[in-house]
Amino acid sequence: MNERRQKYNVPENWEKTCDGAGCRCGAWNSGECGCDVDWTPHETYRMMVELNFQQEEIERLRGALERARRDLRCNCTLGQIWLKNVMDDIEKALAETAK
Numbered sequence: 644m645n646e647r648r649q650k651y652n653v654p655e656n657w658e659k660t661c662d663g664a665g666c667r668c669g670a671w672n673s674g675e676c677g678c679d680v681d682w683t684p685h686e687t688y689r690m691m692v693e694l695n696f697q698q699e700e701i702e703r704l705r706g707a708l709e710r711a712r713r714d715l716r717c718n719c720t721l722g723q724i725w726l727k728n729v730m731d732d733i734e735k736a737l738a739e740t741a742k
């Protein structure tokens with residue numbers, strides 16, 4: 644259940660270098676361009692950054708859940724069952740999010 648999704652590799656300064664920025668041959672797309680520039684669309688990088696952020700959030704929540712499972716204790720049986728159910732629900736939700 645602890646599958647990790649690969650993070651997207653987003654170049655530094657992508658906002659300034661994507662979409663064919665720096666092209667000097669007057670091309671409209673990568674097929675026409677003879678320069679060595681990045682024609683990846685701005686929106687693609689923006690979504691990669693967003694997905695990386697979501698992935699970090701999921702990993703952070705997984706860590707919190709693992710710590711909670713380890714550290715949270717309740718002395719009464721009902722409390723223990725309740726805690727376990729809550730933890731299971733959170734873990735299921737995280738597994739769904741990671742798909």
Ligand SMILES: [Zn+2]
Nearest residue numbers: 666668676678
């Ligand atoms: Zn060019």
